[in-house]
Amino acid sequence: MKIRRTLTHILLGGALALGTTGCSKSMYHIGDDEVIFATYLGGINTLTVTKPDGRVIRYVDRLKNDLNLEAVEITVGGNTRRYTANNEVGRPVLEEAQRQFDAYLHQIKKARFQSIQDSIDQALENLK
Numbered sequence: 001m002k003i004r005r006t007l008t009h010i011l012l013g014g015a016l017a018l019g020t021t022g023c024s025k026s027m028y029h030i031g032d033d034e035v036i037f038a039t040y041l042g043g044i045n046t047l048t049v050t051k052p053d054g055r056v057i058r059y060v061d062r063l064k065n066d067l068n069l070e071a072v073e074i075t076v077g078g079n080t081r082r083y084t085a086n087n088e089v090g091r092p093v094l095e096e097a098q099r100q101f102d103a104y105l106h107q108i109k110k111a112r113f114q115s116i117q118d119s120i121d122q123a124l125e126n127l128k
């Protein structure tokens with residue numbers, strides 16, 4: 001009984017440790033932008049865009065895993081500003097960020113589909 005309880009604690013501890021650090025990341029090049037989409041356990045999604053001029057824009061969906069942004073962080077020259085819908089400045093910034101976020105997701109979806117289609121085409125070619 002004690003061995004079973006100890007094993008349960010070890011497994012739960014390991015699962016919790018993995019759960020807090022678990023992450024899935026994918027990198028894309030969309031136009032001149034380097035784009036990283038990351039999904040973290042707990043339903044947090046981030047899309048980090050590095051522009052050719054060095055600006056970094058991080059789109060953050062933290063609640064409900066619904067792809068609706070709660071924040072956007074813009075880093076220019078090492079200075080980061082965070083915007084949320086909680087004030088007059090943040091509201092329009094977040095609305096524009098949501099449009100950009102949706103457009104990037106659309107491009108990512110197209111890139112993933114194309115990659116799958118290319119794999120299918122290659123496999124079918126190899127079957128000949």
